[in-house]
Amino acid sequence: MKKLIVASVGVVAALALSSCSGTGGDAGPSTELNVYAWADEIPQTVFDAFTEETGIAVNVDNFDSNETMISKLAAGNSGYDIVEPSQYAVQQLVGQELLEPLDKSKIEGIDNLAPKFADPSYDPGLEYSVPWVWGTTGLLYNAACTGGEEITSWTSLFDPKWKGKINMLDNMLAAYIAGLQVNGYGADSTDEAEIAKATESLIEQKPLLSGYNSTNYGELVASGDVCISEAWGGTSTAKIVEQNPDVHYVLPEEGGSLWVDGLSIAKGAPHQDAAYEFINFLLRPEIAAMATNDGGLASANAAAQEHVTDQGLLSNAAVYASDEQVANADFIVDPGKAMRFYQDGWTRVKAS
Amino acid sequence: MTATTRAIHLGRQEKPKRGSLLLLIPGIASVVLLGVLPLFIVARNSFAVADDYGGITDGLTLENYTKLLDPVYSKTLLFSLGLGLLNTVVCLVIGYLTSYYIVSRPTNRQGFLLLLVIIPFWTDFLVRTFAWITILGSGGPIAGILGIFGIAGFSVIPSNLAVILGLLYSFLPTAIFPIYASMRSIDPSLKEAATDLGASWWGVHRRVILPLSSPGILGAALLTFIPTMGVFVIPVLLGGGKDPLVGNLIVTLYTEFRNQPMGAAVSMVLLVLMLASMALVGLALKRSSTKRSSTKKTEA
Numbered sequence: 001m002k003k004l005i006v007a008s009v010g011v012v013a014a015l016a017l018s019s020c021s022g023t024g025g026d027a028g029p030s031t032e033l034n035v036y037a038w039a040d041e042i043p044q045t046v047f048d049a050f051t052e053e054t055g056i057a058v059n060v061d062n063f064d065s066n067e068t069m070i071s072k073l074a075a076g077n078s079g080y081d082i083v084e085p086s087q088y089a090v091q092q093l094v095g096q097e098l099l100e101p102l103d104k105s106k107i108e109g110i111d112n113l114a115p116k117f118a119d120p121s122y123d124p125g126l127e128y129s130v131p132w133v134w135g136t137t138g139l140l141y142n143a144a145c146t147g148g149e150e151i152t153s154w155t156s157l158f159d160p161k162w163k164g165k166i167n168m169l170d171n172m173l174a175a176y177i178a179g180l181q182v183n184g185y186g187a188d189s190t191d192e193a194e195i196a197k198a199t200e201s202l203i204e205q206k207p208l209l210s211g212y213n214s215t216n217y218g219e220l221v222a223s224g225d226v227c228i229s230e231a232w233g234g235t236s237t238a239k240i241v242e243q244n245p246d247v248h249y250v251l252p253e254e255g256g257s258l259w260v261d262g263l264s265i266a267k268g269a270p271h272q273d274a275a276y277e278f279i280n281f282l283l284r285p286e287i288a289a290m291a292t293n294d295g296g297l298a299s300a301n302a303a304a305q306e307h308v309t310d311q312g313l314l315s316n317a318a319v320y321a322s323d324e325q326v327a328n329a330d331f332i333v334d335p336g337k338a339m340r341f342y343q344d345g346w347t348r349v350k351a352s
Numbered sequence: 353m354t355a356t357t358r359a360i361h362l363g364r365q366e367k368p369k370r371g372s373l374l375l376l377i378p379g380i381a382s383v384v385l386l387g388v389l390p391l392f393i394v395a396r397n398s399f400a401v402a403d404d405y406g407g408i409t410d411g412l413t414l415e416n417y418t419k420l421l422d423p424v425y426s427k428t429l430l431f432s433l434g435l436g437l438l439n440t441v442v443c444l445v446i447g448y449l450t451s452y453y454i455v456s457r458p459t460n461r462q463g464f465l466l467l468l469v470i471i472p473f474w475t476d477f478l479v480r481t482f483a484w485i486t487i488l489g490s491g492g493p494i495a496g497i498l499g500i501f502g503i504a505g506f507s508v509i510p511s512n513l514a515v516i517l518g519l520l521y522s523f524l525p526t527a528i529f530p531i532y533a534s535m536r537s538i539d540p541s542l543k544e545a546a547t548d549l550g551a552s553w554w555g556v557h558r559r560v561i562l563p564l565s566s567p568g569i570l571g572a573a574l575l576t577f578i579p580t581m582g583v584f585v586i587p588v589l590l591g592g593g594k595d596p597l598v599g600n601l602i603v604t605l606y607t608e609f610r611n612q613p614m615g616a617a618v619s620m621v622l623l624v625l626m627l628a629s630m631a632l633v634g635l636a637l638k639r640s641s642t643k644r645s646s647t648k649k650t651e652a
Contacts, residue, residue, distance in 0.1 A: 065607060067606075068607065070586075070610075073604075090612075108493065169355055171608065172608050172609075173608075175597075182411055206594065209592070209594060210510060210592055211510040211591070211592020211593050211594055212592065212593035212594060213510075215589060216482075216485070223489070223490060223491055223511070224490070225489065225490050225507055323381065339610075343609045343611070345606075347424050350424075350428075351423075351424035351425070351428055352598050
């Protein structure tokens, strides 16, 4: 009965959609584009330039976590054309059939992407996403607080020497990057024993922590309330590094990890022609460079680097980590069935 | 509240007319649509099976509840209950004293004092919590005062003390208003009479004002206890996130863990606990009112 209702609702919706797109086709190309993106990752200047060139009005909504975005898309009828999932979220969205496969014949300029992002493990052949910006998970520390000691390894996060002055990101997958790599495993492990060992390390680490915080950890490090914190690279971290000469961001020698947020087309997007136009626009090197110039983030577009006005950012590890560090870092991918081991472990860590 | 009691009284006096039932339809429809229906969906989901991507499949299982018997969950639940109770008690004591102070001011000043209580709440909740980070943090005034006495580098954040302060600050007004409302209706001459008859300050409160304002106090207890259980920002920002509350657990289950059925199960457990606490308060109210009317009768 329920299935029947769902099916009939689906048929009605499909009819409504097809009639809409039918009239849309008659009236010419779309004049609107609905974008659902991370806050501040696609600078307003990019949207403005797009609207100016194409006349297509862009409506932007922001989300603050992949999980929020996924649940909104999963609820159905979101009306979004372009969404901006992170690498593991692409896998999850594909698994839930919430993304349209990309028609490569409609995309121009995909060769501009940096080699690391041309054929990534989370989306082989870039069937569903076009990488836009990327960053790293590493260590943020305050040299004034550590007494000038350089921090280069995850082991410092587990060192009793810094008891009460350590912060971890309040995020399961992020915490396990440190927990797994400090034990010599890959951050994308799906092995039950390895994850159990990481859980053990994280439980042992808990009494040493000032706390789990993924909101204002940068300020905590800058003020010296915390000496060392696990940290996400990106705009806010880069700003703190720039403002305070004592604060440094490094990728740990164990590797750290890489995130990448890309552009995808939502299933049933009402303005697909405009969505492809938008993706092509963002693949242009001079537009992609605006992610760095106006957004302070690293662009996945290699050809964009020469258009970056502040060339110093290309050597700021909190924005552009060096090529060899990037090669050494793991992509965090969807753990699939192993998610259970992570969740059980993380629940135990939090309750310990 | 008054509208409902009036409706109940009306109902006792005469049968509602068909016209008035028609008028009720929009209200009932919105309550069913926005309140009851979502609740039923959550209840249904709590018995469902999650797929790997956080979706809900059609299955029917008790596993989401049996898993909660694991000590890791009961620990979080007990900690939240404890913190909720502690916060309620602290809010009630301070709320009672504040309300008493406001009620004993001249009537024309009371409105202004209540306004002072509510003004901070014109600002967003998150902004106020960040303000507490500044006040209690290492660069803040408290650390500055302690610095004068030679205690350097002291920060109240992160600690459970900071969490308790943050909770108290957030829920104090919800305790003050119901208590104030019930205290205001107490005839001031009762207090004078009690004092004339030799009751001490403590005696006046214990035997006169406290019993008479008990409906407000019990209401305030519910209004602070129930939302405290659902708080999830304060423990992270002020407490360092090392001791999660039930609210944090639900957020984690729904978002990070993509386990809606289990999140729904925890929500249902919380709901049952809250209904139970409301039932307890209801019973207490009933008992105190029958007791009062029976003592009145014996006195008469």
